[in-house]
Amino acid sequence: MLSMMQKRRFSHGSIQPIDILSNNGVKYYVEFNEFHQPIRKGGLILVRFLGYIAKIAHYCPIGAITWHDVEKNLKVQIVNKMREHFIILDDEVYDTLAQQRVGKCWRHYKHGLKKTFFQPDKKTHEQHYDLVPSGHSRSDWIKLVNHWFSPKGQKLSQIGKEARSLQFQVHTMGSNSYANLRADYEAEHGKKMGLVESWERSHMRKDGSFVEGTTTRLFSIDDAKAKMESLKLANSSYSSVDVEMRHFMIL
Template sequence: MISDSIQPPDIWHSNGVKYFVSFNEFYQPIKKGGHILVRFIGDVAKTERFCPIREINWCHVNAQLKVDIIKLIRSVRQYRHYLKKALFKPTLKTKDQIYQAAPSGYPRDSWIHLVDYWYSEKGNKFAERGNEARSAQNHVHTTGSTSYANIRADLEEKNGREPSILEIFKHTHQRKDGTFVKDTITKDFLVNIQTQLLLALFFTKSRVQIENEAFNKLMYGDDVPKRPLGYGYGVKQSDVYGVHGILRKERFYGDGDGDNNALALQRMEKVVADLKDENKGLVKDHEELKTKFDESNFLMKKMTSQFGQILDVLGTGKAPVGFLDIAKKVLHTSNSEVFDFVSGSHPSK
């Protein structure tokens, strides 16, 4: 095993050396091998023959070039952002001076094409949108280039269990000295979550479940997020909150130790069958409850109508002799029907 730092040039000239890359349950690269892979892909994105910077829209890139690049096109955008931040200084340099500052390894015409885009109305419009989106961020992470997938893996290895979303959020948004990024609401957000946790202490759920529910409630409200926070790139809504998420939590996708696919499929089929049976039972219970509600509603309306009629007669002051005895019997009969209904013996209408 190589213990020294491995840089992208080492991989380009590895002469057949193979690097082992681990992936988590979301198929994200983790550990040292994953870090090497991500950095190498980033280096691929900086290579002109694979990712020409003159192409402003990724859809315009040659289809074969896309096949040659692993699906992390964010690296292309991030590198263009790096070039813009480092070399595009319109307030300090003229356009011609910026033209002359082309990065090494790139044709000058490609660089000029990119600079012209940054100067264009469309380029400025997208830049303004990006600045607005950045300023609207209420939470800013403090982990630099370390991926969320690696942070999850490190916390799981350290604690011997899967970390909650809250643990990951605290770890990725809190500095080493315990402070938070200035002008963010992260500190108040975590205080509110702690309040929710205190209210949930007496529920029979695991600590991770309680923390996840409290985090999701305060972060997303009643909405299911399209991009779940704390999982990193590549994780979709369905991976966490859909069927895939449920099966993953129940370990139906195997634990990575050679779990037989056929056996896993049988287990999933059994779960689906059980869910169908449970759904049938819920439908039946719903129909029974609806029937009971309709009958209860009918009895209450009947009793209310009778009681109202009795009050109307008494209000006139002209109730006939024996009226109260008759009214008492009527109400007693209605009361008996209600009692029979509550005890399970349905009255006939």
């Protein structure tokens, strides 16, 4: 029997979720950091796959109002499908986090459907019933439309709009994750990435500038660096990461 190392092979180029579902039994190896977050290429493939699953009606029906309302057996199927295509440690924590990730993607997907199809100023409640998105049942779609038109749905929508209007910390990483940003830094420098540098790298444009208002509303990155240097001198026994953690906890 071939060993695990002999069975391994490297994949090059972009791997799409649809390719994973038809890969003839090939499994993708996923690395995780100390917080059980998927990292590197295998992690990116897994995250994309879970986002794809969130859009499939069989696993994640859009008629459920909240993720809690999605049947437990469907969530088990999601985990089984993930483990069918990925090599992941046999620990329940990975299953739980995968379900949470799918739930988050599912909510974002439904928000996208609303932006595309919901037109209360142009169409009646009943006319929305005929706008069933491809891949979804009419019955599930009607449940979702009814929720959007309900007083509770409209109240939650307003709360969401107000919350989004307060978000001004715009990152510039695209599809890359904070976990990968830290992992790449540690591999290159042989030490953990500090909070200030993590924030700077994740919010800075390629030309070295920030999105307007990003730094001034929270803090000046130069002032933060100066404060860190001062604290390091005063606490020489602490590592740079420890100093930053203590400072940010005080903030």
